Amino acid sequence: MANRQLEAHPTGPAADASPSAGTARLDHPIGQDAVPGAVLDGPSVDVRVVAFTVAGGALQVALDGGPDAARIPRGKPSPAEPLDAAARRISRAALGLQEQYLEQLYTLSLPEPPRWTVIVGYLALVSSGRGGAPPGDGVWSDTADLPALAPADRMVADYALTRLRAKLGYTNIAFHLLPETFTLTELQHAYETILAGRLDKRNFRRRVIASGILVQTPDKRRDGSHRPAALYRFRPGDDRETYLTPPWAAGA
Amino acid sequence: MANRQLEAHPTGPAADASPSAGTARLDHPIGQDAVPGAVLDGPSVDVRVVAFTVAGGALQVALDGGPDAARIPRGKPSPAEPLDAAARRISRAALGLQEQYLEQLYTLSLPEPPRWTVIVGYLALVSSGRGGAPPGDGVWSDTADLPALAPADRMVADYALTRLRAKLGYTNIAFHLLPETFTLTELQHAYETILAGRLDKRNFRRRVIASGILVQTPDKRRDGSHRPAALYRFRPGDDRETYLTPPWAAGA
DNA sequence: GCAAAAGTGTTTGACATACACCCATGT
DNA sequence: ACATGGGTGTATGTCAAACACTTTTGC
Numbered sequence: 001m002a003n004r005q006l007e008a009h010p011t012g013p014a015a016d017a018s019p020s021a022g023t024a025r026l027d028h029p030i031g032q033d034a035v036p037g038a039v040l041d042g043p044s045v046d047v048r049v050v051a052f053t054v055a056g057g058a059l060q061v062a063l064d065g066g067p068d069a070a071r072i073p074r075g076k077p078s079p080a081e082p083l084d085a086a087a088r089r090i091s092r093a094a095l096g097l098q099e100q101y102l103e104q105l106y107t108l109s110l111p112e113p114p115r116w117t118v119i120v121g122y123l124a125l126v127s128s129g130r131g132g133a134p135p136g137d138g139v140w141s142d143t144a145d146l147p148a149l150a151p152a153d154r155m156v157a158d159y160a161l162t163r164l165r166a167k168l169g170y171t172n173i174a175f176h177l178l179p180e181t182f183t184l185t186e187l188q189h190a191y192e193t194i195l196a197g198r199l200d201k202r203n204f205r206r207r208v209i210a211s212g213i214l215v216q217t218p219d220k221r222r223d224g225s226h227r228p229a230a231l232y233r234f235r236p237g238d239d240r241e242t243y244l245t246p247p248w249a250a251g252a
Numbered sequence: 253m254a255n256r257q258l259e260a261h262p263t264g265p266a267a268d269a270s271p272s273a274g275t276a277r278l279d280h281p282i283g284q285d286a287v288p289g290a291v292l293d294g295p296s297v298d299v300r301v302v303a304f305t306v307a308g309g310a311l312q313v314a315l316d317g318g319p320d321a322a323r324i325p326r327g328k329p330s331p332a333e334p335l336d337a338a339a340r341r342i343s344r345a346a347l348g349l350q351e352q353y354l355e356q357l358y359t360l361s362l363p364e365p366p367r368w369t370v371i372v373g374y375l376a377l378v379s380s381g382r383g384g385a386p387p388g389d390g391v392w393s394d395t396a397d398l399p400a401l402a403p404a405d406r407m408v409a410d411y412a413l414t415r416l417r418a419k420l421g422y423t424n425i426a427f428h429l430l431p432e433t434f435t436l437t438e439l440q441h442a443y444e445t446i447l448a449g450r451l452d453k454r455n456f457r458r459r460v461i462a463s464g465i466l467v468q469t470p471d472k473r474r475d476g477s478h479r480p481a482a483l484y485r486f487r488p489g490d491d492r493e494t495y496l497t498p499p500w501a502a503g504a
Numbered sequence: 505g506c507a508a509a510a511g512t513g514t515t516t517g518a519c520a521t522a523c524a525c526c527c528a529t530g531t
Numbered sequence: 532a533c534a535t536g537g538g539t540g541t542a543t544g545t546c547a548a549a550c551a552c553t554t555t556t557g558c
Contacts, residue, residue, distance in 0.1 A: 042294025043331065045361070045370055079295065079368035083361045107359040107372050109297070109335045116331035118297055118370065120359050185510075202512070203548065225557030226509040437537075454539070455521065462519095477530035478535040 043109065043116040047083060048074045048153070049091045050160035051099060051124040053140060054177045054190050060140040061157060062126075063147070064094055070147040072156060073138070087122040094138055101125040101176035105160060110152055121156040123163060125176040128190075168194055172213050175234040181217055183229035184208065295361065295368040299335060300326045300405070301343045302412035303351060303376040305392060306429045306442050312392040313409060314378070315399070316346055322399040324408060325390070339374040346390055353377040353428035357412060362404055373408040375415060377428040380442075420446055424465050427486040433469055435481035436460065 050072055051062040065071035073094030077086030084102065091099045105121040141147060143161060146154075167173045168191060177190050188204050208214060215235050220228040302324055303314040317323035325346030329338030336354065343351045357373040393399065395413060398406075419425045420443060429442050440456050460466060467487050472480040 042296055042368075044294055077361055079361075080363040081361070083359060083370075086361075104358060106356060107335060109329055109331075109333070109338075111332040116294075118335075183510085200548075200550085201510090202550085205511080206513095207547085222556080224509080225507070227511080227555035229510060435537085452522075453537090454523085457538080458540095459520085474529080476535070479528035479537045481537060 043118045045077055046074055046117050046119045047077055047086045047090055047122060048072045048119055048156050049087050049094065049102075049122045049124050050105075050157050051091060051095060051126055052143075052160070052164060052177065053126040054128045054193050055140060057189070057193060059143045059161075059193050061143055061146070062095055062138055063141050063149075064138040066137045067139075067147065070139075070141070070149060072149070072153045083120055087120075087124070091122070091124045095124075095126060096138075097126065099124040100127050101173065105156070105163060108152075108155075112152075119152060119156065121160065123160045125164075125173065127179050128177060165194060172211070172234075175213070178234070181219070181231040181233050183221055183231060185229060187232070295370045297329055298326055298369050298371045299329055299338045299342055299374060300324045300371055300408050301339050301346065301351075301354075301374045301376050302357075302409050303343060303347055303378055304395075304412070304416060304429065305378040306380045306445050307392060309441065309445060311395045311413075311446050313395055313398070314347055314390055315393050315401075316390040318389045319391075319399065322391075322393070322401060324401070324405045335372055339372075339376070343374070343376045347376075347378060349378065351376040352379050353425065357408070357415060360404075360407075364404075371404060371408065373412065375412045377416075377425065379431050380429060417446060424463070424486075427465070430486070433471070433483040433485050435473055435483060437481060439484070 049062075053060050053062075062073060063070040064073050073090055075086060075090040075093070077083055081089075083104065087102055087104070088099070091102065101124065103123045105123050107118060107120045110117045110119060146157070149157065164173070174187070174190055174194065177194075178187060184205055185201075187208065188199055188201065191204070192199055213235050214232045217231045217233050219231045221231055222228040301314075305312050305314075314325060315322040316325050325342055327338060327342035327345070329335055333341075335356065339354055339356070340351070343354065353376065355375045357375050359370060359372045362369045362371060398409070401409065416425070426439070426442055426446065429446075430439060436457055437453075439460065440451055440453065443456070444451055465487050466484045469483045469485050471483045473483055474480040
């Protein structure tokens with residue numbers, strides 16, 4: 001059944017990026033120190049973190065694995081490690097910085113060779129302040145122009161983007177994509193970038209101010225030959241996302 | 253492999269129904285040349301289904317395992333089985349009927365002895381038409397008066413209830429708890445039972461009618477010494493829940 | 505003084521809420 | 532005729548959407 005889903009993805013070249021292709025997959029989750037011929041009785045658990053940031057007016061996703069074998073950052077949780085902790089660790093290793101938001105998305109089971117794998121997908125948001133490219137072979141890749149991905153990676157990435165867009169409508173999640181201080185115009189641009197649409201300046205400002213999650217700093221930003229913009233800060237404490245993440249998520 | 257047999261699994265039939273139970277793991281991708289005593293490097297995957305129904309004016313949860321060891325119905329997916337399919341199978345085995353709604357909730361990893369376990373939690377809704385008690389040692393237990401549960405079970409159950417309540421506000425999920433035809437008063441009572449609060453009759457009817465998800469049947473129900481009530485039916489097709497379940501969830 | 509982005513209010517329609525009485529039936 | 536639950540409409544407030552001009556700065 002799951003195979004049908006995978007094969008139904010008409011991504012074309014994506015098929016070649018499938019985990020089973022090529023020999024250069026030394027970092028495959030189970031390829032590390034597997035005892036040849038050992039009985040592997042449970043599935044391999046694979047935590048995959050789809051990390052977004054906003055840069056250059058575009059929504060970007062962190063990928064690693066090099067340009068010809070792009071992959072979503074991933075890793076295996078150790079038995080004693082909560083899944084959320086594993087996702088945090090993987091995210092930080094792949095990005096070289098702290099994500100501002102992390103949320104479990106969905107879990108799926110793939111019967112694919114070389115091994116039964118349970119994939120736990122996570123969504124991470126990274127503030128655009130942390131600028132540069134991720135360390136190692138990681139890159140930030142424009143969501144509008146993604147390289148070929150393995151079908152499972154593409155599913156997880158597509159779903160992460162869907163959820164990110166949906167959550168923009170009813171949460172304050174977008175603030176996690178901005179640097180510590182920012183102007184209202186920058187905030188609005190972040191929304192517009194993710195939603196791929198325009199928003200009314202006055203209505204946007206009214207709503208976001210009325211929501212009470214912003215604090216205006218005394219500082220202003222002088223940007224060019226025009227009036228300087230007031231800088232705002234995300235009010236600490238209103239931080240935690242609420243009911244979509246279980247209260248006990250700390251132990252996940 | 254032997255460890256799998258040791259894992260407490262009093263579900264009886266449900267556990268035995270798993271294709272992977274027993275010794276013949278011939279379909280395992282790389283387990284063909286099994287070496288006894290080898291390292292068990294993957295976790296046990298445990299799908300747990302929190303099934304709700306409305307009966308007797310109360311919200312109830314399906315439990316099995318007997319009165320002194322009440323547990324949430326559970327089972328193990330086989331490697332080739334999508335998690336959603338496993339949840340459906342477990343749900344039907346435990347309830348002896350088809351659930352009307354099934355949604356993945358959250359995945360957590362427990363280092364607890366006797367073995368590393370990854371729990372995938374599901375929410376199921378059962379229409380109150382299907383009346384009686386579940387088969388075997390299963391019972392419907394009032395949510396207001398739950399027996400003692402293992403901590404993990406209680407977390408999953410509490411979270412399922414939280415999500416159910418939250419989703420009532422912005423989805424049509426509650427229709428899955430009702431029989432095929434029902435009166436508007438019954439529908440309203442279901443909402444009130446779950447939310448533990450009163451709703452205004454006229455506003456409730458106006459909204460639910462305006463939403464367009466109901467079709468009035470030509471029939472009426474004569475109930476007592478009062479005017480008969482019109483029977484409604486949940487319009488088919490508006491059925492599937494939308495953006496909280498991934499589009500590819502069929503393969504999960 | 506002009507270009508360029510920041511900032512600011514009012515009007516309008518849609519929707520949620522509060523609220524009370526008549527209707528159809530069985531006894 | 533009366534008891535019981537089924538069924539209906541109106542007035543009010545809240546909130547989101549549409550819409551255009553003035554302000555501050557650098558050059």
